[in-house]
Amino acid sequence: MPREGTAVTRREELLAIAARLFAERGFKNTTVRDIADAAGILSGSLYHHFDSKEAMVDELLDSFQQELWVRYDAIAASDRTPRQKLEDVVRASFDAIDQHHSEVAIFQTDAAYLGTFDRFAYLEERNVRFRTLWTGLLAEGVASGELRSDLDVELVYRFLRDTVWVAVRWYRPGGDLTPGQVADQYLHILLEGIRHG
């Protein structure tokens, strides 16, 4: 009977515990003893399951991003309009915050630092792919007339990217709002603005 998330094996259970602690305190502020304590074992026992603390966060970030990109690629390959694809990507991202809250939080807090090491070079590669996807959709939306023609695509991209992912700081899975409701409100603000009339 797993106690943490959807873990089924002992290894997955330990990884879920590590994910929660990394997300709550940050990677560097979480010691292997913290993780072991939370799991009810001693720190040395963790190394039966994982090579290192770095290997744990690596596995968390990599598997999460691989799963996310399956969905992004499907959206990009769909036959919806650029603006619809933009909305789909935003919705997929809020779903990820809901379903992989710890991983997104770790990514937000620690990816910039981790990315400076060779082992985590893939983080920067995926950032480039992400930027290509979003700016492409924005440019297509402008070209198709769905989005305003005076937009600074680069700046809107950063605005959009950051507003979506930073929501992990306040969004709580299982709370009042579903990820779909948050996405609806974010998209409404983004598309229509908050000014009256």
Added chain:
Amino acid sequence: MPREGTAVTRREELLAIAARLFAERGFKNTTVRDIADAAGILSGSLYHHFDSKEAMVDELLDSFQQELWVRYDAIAASDRTPRQKLEDVVRASFDAIDQHHSEVAIFQTDAAYLGTFDRFAYLEERNVRFRTLWTGLLAEGVASGELRSDLDVELVYRFLRDTVWVAVRWYRPGGDLTPGQVADQYLHILLEGIRHG
């Protein structure tokens, strides 16, 4: 001749060096040896100027926030309309990102963790003040008819707060865009939306 920022005393120079490193790597990922190395002295010498590494980041965050709140309070006390005050607060915040880039970056990355310690309890107090200021202005803007009446004030507050401060991740002082130009574009997106028509 100070080499870092506007430092005039040795103490200020060391603090500016620490600020830059904390902002680049995070507080926990920066050792007192890193700071001393960057300053060209040995780690023990730092303790002639500061009680501890914590005292350094404390001084950085506290003095920055005090300065910021002088400006926020002036805006709140002005006779401009709610929507104009909202714009003024956004502009003041982007100016802060421009002029106190390191401090804002440290706040974004490390404040959540630091705030769990008694010494940094003021961070949470100021967050509450910040929320009160922004949600008050949003509610007044709705009441005055300047903002749409169907807004979820709490959600728009979080949206606005996060979009403004997270810009520290990509904004570079002295780059192509002035803080005023970034504020103009952000406010335009926020008020009018990105949809065509």
Added chain:
DNA sequence: GTCTATAGTATGATAGAC
């Protein structure tokens, strides 16, 4: 204001028994 030297502790990780 900085250096020399070092104390005291926390940390990531390993080897082998059970």
Added chain:
DNA sequence: GTCTATCATACTATAGAC
């Protein structure tokens, strides 16, 4: 799969000389 025991290192901080 976990424990016992421990190593090697990195870290914050201190005391006193210069």
